[in-house]
Amino acid sequence: MVRVTSPGAARTGGERSDADLRTRTRVHAAVAELGPVPATRIAALLGLSGPAVRRHLDAMVAEGVLEAREPRAAQRRGRGRPAREFVVSSAGHDSLAAGYDDLALAALTYLAQVQGPQAVAAFAEQRFAALEARLSDAVPAGASTAERVEALAAALAAQGFSASARPVGSGTGAEGTQLCQGHCPVRRVAEAFPELCEAERRAFERVLGTRVQRLATLAHGDHVCTTHVPHGPPQRAPQDQAPQRGPHQTPLAVTTAGNQTPTEGRRL
Structure with missing residues (x-):
């Protein structure tokens, strides 16, 4: 799993619990490794609830850390609006730990x-x-x-x-x-x-x-x-x-x- 330091965590660390920040980091890391990836897959892999994962995903999209995309046509199945897939944005990649560089x-x-x-x-x-x-x-x-x-x-x-x-x-x-x-x-x-x-x-x-x-x-x-x-x-x-x-x-x-x-x- 990629180690991630989320820029949003640094800005709002005083407003979030340590557990909340750890969850956010895990979600960010999962997107970095698997993106484009839907929220349901992240929730299943991390053993988290769907609403909890979507809350972190939506927050990181709003901050510019992640990007939400519509799935490719070949992956759209069934009725209803297709689930969005998430990838790390350029700003989000810059927040990944620099030790590897x-x-x-x-x-x-x-x-x-x-x-x-x-x-x-x-x-x-x-x-x-x-x-x-x-x-x-x-x-x-x-x-x-x-x-x-x-x-x-x-x-x-x-x-x-x-x-x-x-x-x-x-x-x-x-x-x-x-x-x-x-x-x-x-x-x-x-x-x-x-x-x-x-x-x-x-x-x-x-x-x-x-x-x-x-x-x-x-x-x-x-x-x-x-x-x-x-x-x-x-x-x-x-x-x-x-x-x-x-x-x-x-x-x-x-x-x-x-x-x-x-x-x-x-x-x-």
Whole structure:
């Protein structure tokens, strides 16, 4: 179970009992692990009553910690309004314990120092292999590029990511679809190790069967990760190209506390 420090708990700790705060933390953690997930499943897994779970869910949605979504069409059954599913919002992800980021930064820094940058790149590729397999199953092989990007965005959203797709460039000669991701669970680590962003981009290329271009990333300080997918015949990208590095990026080193200082060995 993920350990969670809820921002709402810090603001209203004096108004809630310790038991109430522990329950809220458990509900938040369950959504972080299982989202999108309905309230009934959380209640069953945690051994809580439905009203108690919904009270915490509604409170966290109101505070922006969670987001409530309608279930996918394929999951709607029976009569009546379908049960909402809950995912952790970007603000909610930021409230998750940061110790994992510090540990990941320290581990990857050590790996780069001992084995070299190629070991970090290999780790990044392996990390996205499992996600790539799940995404590939959700993207139809015979569909158009635009339909495939829409399916990829839906699959990412189903995994708990904030993802959407939108058409761009209609009538300008640069038609395509942009895949937008409003949250990155490894943003702090990716700031120091762009191999993670590059591995994700390459996974998207393999899932979509065409070349894609990263226009912006949260790790670079942008408000959203934006990936442009051009329409037209598939364009395969070379599989051995190095991570794309922006002109504004400077060499960095990462300490075990997550602080960054100039050095020659680590590049963004």
